[in-house]
Amino acid sequence: MSDIAKGLLGGGWSLLVGWILPTLINVTVFVALAPALAPVQIGDLLSGANTAAVVAVVSGVLVAGLVLAAVQNFLYRVLEGYSLWPRPLQRWARQRQLARKRLLTDRLAALRLADAEARGEDVATAIAPYRAHRRLGAYTRRGEGSAVVTGLVAEQLRRYPVDDAQLAPTRLGNSIRRLEEYAWSRYGLDSQILWSELCCVADEQARKEEAAARANVDFFVCLLSGHVLLAVAFVALHASGVLAGRGPMIAAVALVVLARIWYSAAVRAVDGWDGAVRSMVNLGRVRLAESMGLLMPDSLADERQMWLAVARLVRDPADPNAAGRLDAFRRAATAVPHQPPAR
Numbered sequence: 001m002s003d004i005a006k007g008l009l010g011g012g013w014s015l016l017v018g019w020i021l022p023t024l025i026n027v028t029v030f031v032a033l034a035p036a037l038a039p040v041q042i043g044d045l046l047s048g049a050n051t052a053a054v055v056a057v058v059s060g061v062l063v064a065g066l067v068l069a070a071v072q073n074f075l076y077r078v079l080e081g082y083s084l085w086p087r088p089l090q091r092w093a094r095q096r097q098l099a100r101k102r103l104l105t106d107r108l109a110a111l112r113l114a115d116a117e118a119r120g121e122d123v124a125t126a127i128a129p130y131r132a133h134r135r136l137g138a139y140t141r142r143g144e145g146s147a148v149v150t151g152l153v154a155e156q157l158r159r160y161p162v163d164d165a166q167l168a169p170t171r172l173g174n175s176i177r178r179l180e181e182y183a184w185s186r187y188g189l190d191s192q193i194l195w196s197e198l199c200c201v202a203d204e205q206a207r208k209e210e211a212a213a214r215a216n217v218d219f220f221v222c223l224l225s226g227h228v229l230l231a232v233a234f235v236a237l238h239a240s241g242v243l244a245g246r247g248p249m250i251a252a253v254a255l256v257v258l259a260r261i262w263y264s265a266a267v268r269a270v271d272g273w274d275g276a277v278r279s280m281v282n283l284g285r286v287r288l289a290e291s292m293g294l295l296m297p298d299s300l301a302d303e304r305q306m307w308l309a310v311a312r313l314v315r316d317p318a319d320p321n322a323a324g325r326l327d328a329f330r331r332a333a334t335a336v337p338h339q340p341p342a343r
Helices: 002-033 042-047 051-070 072-080 087-118 124-132 146-157 171-180 182-187 195-201 204-239 247-291 300-315 322-327
Strands: none
Touching (some): 002 247, 171 247, 195 247, 204 247
8 A cells, every 4th residue: 555655646646636637527527518428427427336337437537548648748739839830820929929028028127117216216218118108108107016016927927938039839838938948048957858867866855846746737738638629529529410409519618718727727837847847957957967977167157168068968979079078077086996796
């Protein structure tokens, strides 16, 4: 029993919460909304009657959850705006996200200038363009709750990567992209190609927090993906005449609305995931350098050069200059006395 508990608290728990539980919810929704097509009724699921059918449904849920977990990269990339998105649509969506990021940046600047003006600072020249702007003028008037508004705008802006070149076509894509480029923009550390190494040197508590935070995002991604599939299924069944009446179409619309809500919840859930990854990078990079036989430089500029050299060596080992750039940061090997084998 203790081994099972340890397994659930490890990777199995993330799989259960992130993929199997939302799959069970989606299957339950299908059974409740289309009882004529379900192999078991909702009452049987709740009461445990018709054991054979319940076991079959539960087994199907487990298999479906495992399959969705196996194709999670594809699901994420669709929601991030990459897979199945035509190039023109990707470009249009990126421009839209860039415009939204710039608007949030201007709103935050207007709010901070309004705060400075309220403190008696001379910002009349700087705040004038914002005050004359149709969409920004309201943010230059400091009133009750202005500090809360400033915090909310700053929170939305933090869900975008620092570098505009890293922008993704969707809100979820940008929310995930900011945690992927955090180590690179701050330290020059490519956490994408060194992620396995970072996980190996990170504390167990840090790894658990990262897995739990990722499971929260997985939950909403799986739930909304299932809702969309169910909505398409209900529309197809109604169009083919298998399900009659307005019920299937109402259910499809409701599922799409719920999927939109779960999408926003997934975007917000990435905040916790970002914090966990950020802590692994901030605290784990020193251990990573030591484990790789490197001396942590005194200056941040030199540290960036070190991690850039590591990234070049990992990405292109055939680069004749890659090893030379890294030699300056390597720690001198300590001679270890030879130990005879134990008899």
